[in-house]
Amino acid sequence: MCGRYSLAGPNPANLRERFALGDEVPVRRRWNVAPGDDILAVTTSREGERRPDILRWGFVPFWAKDPKVGYKMINARSETAAEKPAFRDALSRRRCLILADGFYEWQPRAGQKKKQPFWITRADGEPFAFAGLWGTWHAPDDSVLRSCTIITTAANDRLTAIHDRMPVMLPSAHEEALWLDASTPAPLVQALMATLPSSAVTAREVGYAVSDARHDEPDCLDPPLPPAETAEPTLF
Known part of the structure; x- marks a missing residue:
């Protein structure tokens, strides 16, 4: 799955140029994007024109009775999205780009209570787009929620030791279009x-700061702290 990601590049102008965002949407650095957050995306109009957008992460189908269902739909599996009632219409007509420069995954380790977080990026360090789906949900009070999900697929050989799934990272502007x-x-x-091929990604361990979904600060990308040294007993 993909349950947390980053958009931490220091220069928003580069992101605006790379994805033709213009000045229509705010672009801010994010070190720990979590489900339920409003996120930066690119959708299309009914006429097929690209448009920068802000969507809620966690897909809410139009027929849902409660928007909280979105927390269970942050990802859609590539193998079954075309068959699932929640996603099949969006896969056909409402695909989107979800902008990122890395994502996090947690690896269980023997003898370690906490899972070890990794930050996974493109090997060239460039920003990229997840393949996403989006939709519109109308609340009983006539307010409108626009939400999205990230498509996942089988992990490549480099990442499978960390997790067996990974998000679909579209490799270039051609595939994005x-x-x-x-x-x-x-x-x-x-x-x-x-x-995405193993050669196109890299992964490194980061500290536990990212494990708190409420914490969105630069230290999410800090390397792990060294193990606490065992103090030698003092002899009297």
Whole structure:
């Protein structure tokens, strides 16, 4: 799964240029994006024009009775999204880009109570887009919630020791354009939900600060603290 990610690059202007965001949406650094947050994305209008957008992470189907269901739909599996009632219409007509520069995964370790967090990025360190789906939910009070989910796939060989799943990281602007285009044939859409090769990603351990979903500060990317040294007994 993908349950936390980052958009921590120091220069928002680079992100605006890379994804043609213009000045329409706020761009701020995020070290620990969590489910339920409002996140930076690119969607399309009914006419198919790209538009920068802010979406709530956690997909809420239009037929849901309670928006809290979104916390259970932060990810959609690439293998089954076309079959799931919650996602199949969005996969056909409402695909989006979710902008990031890394994501986190936690590895269980023998003899260690806490799982070890890793920060996983492109090998070249560049920002990228997750393949996402979005939708609109209308509340009983007529307010509107626009929400999204991140597509996941099988992990590549480099990451499988950390976790068996990873988000779909679209490899270039070409694939991003195909993903957004509602006229892209279904077989090609399915092919776009591919695992990024091992050579294209890198992973490093980070400290436990990121494990608190409420903590969104630069130290989320700090390396782990060294193990506490055992003090030698004092002899009298």
